[in-house]
Amino acid sequence: MASFRSALLMVAALTTTIIAPVKAGPAAEPLVSVANATLPTVVVPDLLDPEGQAVLSEPQAPDTDIQLDANDDQATAKPSGDLAAMVAQLRGPEAGTRELDCLATGIYFESKGEPLAGQLAVGKVIANRAGSGGRFPGTYCGVLFQRGQFSFVHGQGLPSVPHSNRQWQTAVAVAKIVDQRLKESAVGNALFFHARYVSPGWGMKRVASIGNHIFYR
Incomplete structure (x- = not known):
């Protein structure tokens, strides 16, 4: 009986030795059989290039904001080429703002039958008057509505123009060119x-003659 009891104690001691937790610090974990062990998932960081930036293993979707900015740049790209080429690129039915509409209206009624250089000069x-620093009103619309300056203006309203009219669309393009200062004109700072x-006999300095108009400073 004593031998059997001793055998049981020995078996218990051996069992305790095998499954007893191994201490590696304050909170050691119990051993697990190698056959039943589950390897932990290790998160591998992205590789770094020499500059310290992560090298992504998969292609990334393009940045939407950057793409939109690129499209905006294309949409607002300035026209290029000579005056005729710029007019062809900017021609359209709508001036876009009230001020540009006034400028286009002035160009249309004063010079729609003139060559493009003459229309540019009128614009x-x-x-020049709008930017003269007080000698004339400081806006395109104000310049047109100044009393006694433009015969096509009556009261405080501009005459209407069919926006499908090609001459009107040309005037819109010329107005944009003038407003953005995309082309110089031979009239310089004429007013x-x-x-x-x-022959009004103004006694002013003549600066240019373009098409059917003579320009003075």
Whole structure:
């Protein structure tokens, strides 16, 4: 009986030795049989290039914001080429703003039958007046509505123009070119002009003659 009891004690001691936790610090874990062990999942960080930036293993979707910015740049790209090429690129039915609409209206009624250089010159005079620093009103619309300056203006309203009219769309393009200062004009800083068939005797400095108009400073 004593031998059997001793055998039981020995078996218990051996069992305790095998499954007893091994201490590796304050909170050791029990041993697990190798056959039943489950290897932990190890998160492998992305590789780094020499500059310290992560090298992604899979292609990433393009940045939407950056793509939109690129499209915006293309949409707002300035026209190029000579005056005729720029007009072809900017021609359209809508000026876009009230001020540009006034400028285009002035160009249309004063020079729609003139060559493009003549239309540019008329637009430049209107812009010069608006930027003259107090000598004339400071806006395109104000310049047009100044009393006694433009015969096509009556009261405080502009005459209507069919926006499908090609001459109107050309005037819109010229107005944008003048407003954005995309092309220089031979009239420079001229502030006045009149048709060739009149002789007002202004006594001003003549700066250019383009198409059917003579320009003065």
